[in-house]
Amino acid sequence: MKRLASLVFAVLALVAMGVAQGALSINGAGATFPYPMYSKWFDEYHKKNTDLQINYQSIGSGGGIKQVTEGTVDFGASDGPMSDEQLKTFQDKHGFPILHFPTVLGADVPTYNISGVSGELNFTPEAIAAIFLHKVTKWNDPLIAGANKGVNLPGSDIVVVHRSDGSGTTYIWTDYLSKVSDEWKNKVGKGTSVNWPMGLGGKGNEGVAGLIKQTPNAFGYVELIYAIQNKMPYGKVKNSSGAFIKADLAGVTAAAASAAKNMPDDFRVSITNSPGKTAYPISSFTWLLIPSKFSEGSKRDALKGFLKWMLTDGQNETEALSYAKLPKEVVAKETKALNNIQ
Amino acid sequence: MASTTTTVPSAGPFTDSRSFISRLRDGDEIARLVTFIFAGSVVLITALLVYELWRESYLPRHKFGFGFFVTSVWDPIFDKFGALPFIYGTLVTAGVALLIAVPLGIGAAIFLAELAPARVSDTLQFFIDLLAAVPSVIYGLLGVFVVIPVMRQYIQPALKSSLGFLPFFQGPAYGVGFLTAGIVLAIMVIPYIISVSREVLISVPRDQREAALALGATRWESTWKVVLPFARTGIMGSIFLALARALGETMAVTMVIGNTPTISASLFSPGYSIAAVIANEFTEATGDLYLQSLIELGLVLFLLTFLLNGLARLLIVVTSQRGSEMGQT
Amino acid sequence: MLTMTGLCALVAVAVLFFILGYLVYHGGTSVSWNFFTKLPAPVGEVGGGMANAIVGSAKLLLLATLLGVPIGFFGAIYLAEFSGGTIAFVVRYAADLLNGVPSIVIGIFAYSLVVLPFKHFSTLAGGFALGLMMIPITLRSTEEFLRAVPRALREGAMALGASRWKTIASVVVPAAYRGILTAILLAFARVAGETAPLLFTAFGNRFWSPGWNQPTASLPVMIFTYAIAPYDDWHRQAWAAGLVLLGLILIINIVARVILSRGVAVPRT
Numbered sequence: 051m052k053r054l055a056s057l058v059f060a061v062l063a064l065v066a067m068g069v070a071q072g073a074l075s076i077n078g079a080g081a082t083f084p085y086p087m088y089s090k091w092f093d094e095y096h097k098k099n100t101d102l103q104i105n106y107q108s109i110g111s112g113g114g115i116k117q118v119t120e121g122t123v124d125f126g127a128s129d130g131p132m133s134d135e136q137l138k139t140f141q142d143k144h145g146f147p148i149l150h151f152p153t154v155l156g157a158d159v160p161t162y163n164i165s166g167v168s169g170e171l172n173f174t175p176e177a178i179a180a181i182f183l184h185k186v187t188k189w190n191d192p193l194i195a196g197a198n199k200g201v202n203l204p205g206s207d208i209v210v211v212h213r214s215d216g217s218g219t220t221y222i223w224t225d226y227l228s229k230v231s232d233e234w235k236n237k238v239g240k241g242t243s244v245n246w247p248m249g250l251g252g253k254g255n256e257g258v259a260g261l262i263k264q265t266p267n268a269f270g271y272v273e274l275i276y277a278i279q280n281k282m283p284y285g286k287v288k289n290s291s292g293a294f295i296k297a298d299l300a301g302v303t304a305a306a307a308s309a310a311k312n313m314p315d316d317f318r319v320s321i322t323n324s325p326g327k328t329a330y331p332i333s334s335f336t337w338l339l340i341p342s343k344f345s346e347g348s349k350r351d352a353l354k355g356f357l358k359w360m361l362t363d364g365q366n367e368t369e370a371l372s373y374a375k376l377p378k379e380v381v382a383k384e385t386k387a388l389n390n391i392q
Numbered sequence: 393m394a395s396t397t398t399t400v401p402s403a404g405p406f407t408d409s410r411s412f413i414s415r416l417r418d419g420d421e422i423a424r425l426v427t428f429i430f431a432g433s434v435v436l437i438t439a440l441l442v443y444e445l446w447r448e449s450y451l452p453r454h455k456f457g458f459g460f461f462v463t464s465v466w467d468p469i470f471d472k473f474g475a476l477p478f479i480y481g482t483l484v485t486a487g488v489a490l491l492i493a494v495p496l497g498i499g500a501a502i503f504l505a506e507l508a509p510a511r512v513s514d515t516l517q518f519f520i521d522l523l524a525a526v527p528s529v530i531y532g533l534l535g536v537f538v539v540i541p542v543m544r545q546y547i548q549p550a551l552k553s554s555l556g557f558l559p560f561f562q563g564p565a566y567g568v569g570f571l572t573a574g575i576v577l578a579i580m581v582i583p584y585i586i587s588v589s590r591e592v593l594i595s596v597p598r599d600q601r602e603a604a605l606a607l608g609a610t611r612w613e614s615t616w617k618v619v620l621p622f623a624r625t626g627i628m629g630s631i632f633l634a635l636a637r638a639l640g641e642t643m644a645v646t647m648v649i650g651n652t653p654t655i656s657a658s659l660f661s662p663g664y665s666i667a668a669v670i671a672n673e674f675t676e677a678t679g680d681l682y683l684q685s686l687i688e689l690g691l692v693l694f695l696l697t698f699l700l701n702g703l704a705r706l707l708i709v710v711t712s713q714r715g716s717e718m719g720q721t
Numbered sequence: 722m723l724t725m726t727g728l729c730a731l732v733a734v735a736v737l738f739f740i741l742g743y744l745v746y747h748g749g750t751s752v753s754w755n756f757f758t759k760l761p762a763p764v765g766e767v768g769g770g771m772a773n774a775i776v777g778s779a780k781l782l783l784l785a786t787l788l789g790v791p792i793g794f795f796g797a798i799y800l801a802e803f804s805g806g807t808i809a810f811v812v813r814y815a816a817d818l819l820n821g822v823p824s825i826v827i828g829i830f831a832y833s834l835v836v837l838p839f840k841h842f843s844t845l846a847g848g849f850a851l852g853l854m855m856i857p858i859t860l861r862s863t864e865e866f867l868r869a870v871p872r873a874l875r876e877g878a879m880a881l882g883a884s885r886w887k888t889i890a891s892v893v894v895p896a897a898y899r900g901i902l903t904a905i906l907l908a909f910a911r912v913a914g915e916t917a918p919l920l921f922t923a924f925g926n927r928f929w930s931p932g933w934n935q936p937t938a939s940l941p942v943m944i945f946t947y948a949i950a951p952y953d954d955w956h957r958q959a960w961a962a963g964l965v966l967l968g969l970i971l972i973i974n975i976v977a978r979v980i981l982s983r984g985v986a987v988p989r990t
């Protein structure tokens with residue numbers, strides 16, 4: 051009997067704990083690409099506004115698009131802009147459109163783990179496409195060696211690593227490959243999840259970084275900050291002007307420069323392989339996906355408040371984490387677009 | 393005439409011949425109804441689950457039909473989906489796991505039930521129950537940080553040089569792959585086999601053993617020829633419990649299998665299992681055909697379990713008949 | 722035979738000690754006051770903890786037990802004591818099927834049943850998914866142990882004039898108490914570490930989860946998220962969380978056995 055009583059008491063205590071507390075909780079999900087930035091932002095914003103919790107889960111861009119469309123999260127995040135079809139699905143389901151808000155600029159880098167090679171390799175678009183199409187299988191293949199004279203590349207098999215989950219990082223990578231290789235475009239295409247010709251799959255940027263770090267002769271793609279934080283070597287990529295560029299803030303900003311001037315109203319734009327002598331070719335915006343109508347005024351105001359902060363104070367924190375700030379023109383345009391959220 | 397503990401009686405041991413009123417007054421009818429509702433809810437839930445799986449997979453079923461089972465392409469861009477690589481991976485990893493875990497597990501259970509003194513047996517069993525309690529992510533963690541490097545650096549090369557003529561041990565040693573997943577799964581299911589088999593072996597009546605020993609059998613003969621067959625159904629049950637666990641295990645597998653839809657005879661090859669692909673792609677499958685193809689995969693896994701369960705029951709019926717023949721003095 | 726089987730047992734136990742040792746070594750140093758009391762810190766910052774995940778797991782498991790144990794327990798009583806052949810066969814078969822459903826598919830089911838209609842990831846959904854998983858294990862094991870109670874005990878009680886349910890309540894169940902509790906604990910242990918069904922039901926939360934209707938962090942999901950991340954600090958926290966999770970399960974196991982040893986034990990034949 052006593053045991054039963056104490057059990058009941060424990061249950062009641064836990065129920066009491068379960069009673070709602072005062073904080074407003076907003077849930078979002080999506081891209082792992084900007085996750086280091088978002089986790090910092092949401093944490094800081096929470097410190098400034100202690101009765102607001104913005105809970106963001108990085109499950110991959112595909113997940114972000116899907117869940118915000120289903121309505122199970124209040125906002126989504128993706129590095130691949132939603133397609134017309136996906137926009138229509140949202141519109142049909144909810145009766146109002148969903149808006150894209152760029153937050154930062156980042157880059158996909160080709161990273162590798164080759165014993166004896168610790169420096170930077172040069173990669174041409176043809177080489178990258180050929181590796182991922184399984185036409186180049188060894189590190190010392192002429193297509194790679196040609197751009198890396200003087201580097202002693204081993205004759206071992208390349209272990210390709212890609213994402214196993216639906217990913218905006220994949221979208222950026224395949225978007226780039228579709229632009230530089232017709233064969234890739236026709237055979238595989240671009241998307242958050244593709245039918246990879248071969249390779250090992252890792253979950254999230256984290257999973258891919260982990261796999262590459264632990265597998266000798268591995269080659270894959272991750273967002274820049276993941277390569278830096280994990281001290282992994284990453285190579286230079288030849289851009290459309292012919293220069294080999296290493297991914298950094300300057301290169302990414304340069305990639306966005308021409309797009310910034312001609313930014314479409316819905317902010318959906320691809321900046322891979324963009325013109326510009328110093329542009330890094332595998333760069334991208336990443337977006338927050340915000341529904342244009344909220345039934346709860348408090349959530350709408352909270353999110354708008356956050357977005358305002360993100361476009362001003364928040365932008366000052368991006369460079370510490372190797373994300374490039376948004377161009378001024380884009381910030382101005384976004385600030386105006388905030389009024390579209392009702 | 394021994395009271396069997398694991399066979400299924402045809403009717404309840406007590407057929408109530410009292411009147412309905414009498415039963416009602418005693419509260420038995422209510423008790424029967426209440427417990428029936430609970431038992432029935434299990435069937436209801438399972439039925440609802442199967443129904444949901446069936447209903448939510450109509451798109452690929454109509455589009456691909458039976459071709460779904462034999463196609464090995466999985467292409468979300470061009471909307472072509474086939475289940476073969478995932479079925480293959482699921483079966484292979486589970487098979488490897490059982491190959492390792494069953495002999496080890498039954499051997500350990502025999503030791504614990506027959507040979508070890510009670511104190512030792514109980515203590516060891518306690519530890520083995522703890523092994524069952526280890527969460528699957530921890531196995532995944534250890535898989536990533538311990539098993540994969542060991543496989544890549546030591547075990548796979550060793551297997552390659554000694555048994556490389558077999559198609560199972562060919563190909564580059566990535567560390568991840570079918571074999572690694574199978575080994576991790578084996579560690580995960582051993583405790584289930586051991587603990588249930590041990591209980592079953594212990595519950596074999598003492599007079600069975602004593603009879604055999606009295607007839608001059610050695611310890612080994614008594615165990616192997618009398619006790620084990622007697623406990624066979626229970627042990628089978630434990631194996632199928634373990635198999636169910638192995639087929640459906642998600643996290644540990646996805647962390648060590650390589651997540652590549654490939655069909656290969658080599659155990660070193662990376663692969664994919666049904667559970668792992670659902671985990672990786674479900675939350676983001678945009679597009680109904682994609683999502684429903686994943687759900688159909690879930691249905692396929694369900695069917696696999698269905699078939700295996702059927703086999704299990706058949707075996708139990710067959711062996712229990714044989715067992716009861718042996719049990720009669 | 723002694724050496725062969727003894728070796729088997731040794732291997733199994735050795736694996737356990739290896740796991741424990743590894744967890745203690747890697748996690749022991751990271752288990753700190755911070756770990757238990759602080760919320761997770763943003764990426765790259767040290768000093769975060771898993772307080773919300775610990776509470777979240779507790780809430781989820783409470784819900785799971787409230788759903789899974791009664792159904793499994795009373796269902797098992799029906800199977801062992803009241804039922805005839807066909808119904809029992811169907812129920813057992815359904816339970817085995819449910820047991821074989823991969824945890825990820827249970828997650829899908831809970832997602833479409835609890836998350837989508839309410840448009841919310843929630844503790845409720847997670848608890849529901851975990852509870853579903855507890856049902857078959859509790860049911861089958863409890864039934865086995867109820868059946869293991871010798872017929873003589875039942876007959877004795879009936880001979881003294883007890884009704885069926887009285888027999889069950891005061892003779893059969895106490896006699897099988899030990900096994901039943903073990904069954905519940907095995908089920909509890911199994912779901913305590915489950916990650917997959919929580920991925921799209923309880924989802925995850927960097928903050929405290931108010932009430933039962935919001936997403937919540939949980940230890941297993943945090944372990945998974947942190948383990949596959951590239952950050953060393955997160956790896957350490959993952960090991961620590963693994964150690965804490967296993968420790969909690971250990972304590973529950975030990976407590977249960979202490980309770981058991983004071984109960985009625987079925988003598989070994």
